[in-house]
Amino acid sequence: MACQGRCNAVRTVAVLLCVMVLAEAAAAAVVNVGGTKGWNLGVNYQTWASSTKVRPNDSLFFKYDPRLHNVMVVSKADYDSCKTTSPWSKHTSGKDSIKFTKSGTYYLICGIGTHCKAGMKVAVTVRW
Ligand SMILES: [Cu+2]
16 A cells, blocks of 8 residues: 555545535625615615625625615516515515525615615625
8 A cells, every 4th residue: 555645645635625615615604785884875786786795695684774774675677667565575674684595686675765766776696
């Protein structure tokens, strides 16, 4: 067994790499929507989304004043037209965590007043 020591070393490195890949996959992050500005009027969420990586099982965290705003997960059509009457889900706590387990683009709007039309809307692409 001339390769005994070297084979064990290769095996150890291989196992370590597997563990690191699995740890990476399991380490779901919390993503603060809007960064430090949170979920508010006057934030460019297109810019925010284009510079933010969201992976499956990460949590989108929406921080806002619940007297002023809410969060609705809607279809693309409702996102485009800012229709607030048939959301897939509605969140109103002011500190909402929303998790998407599958890759895809998800559409979130504020359902209060004309906030969506004023820009309180974000399309988030979730992918590895
Ligand atoms: Cu709002």
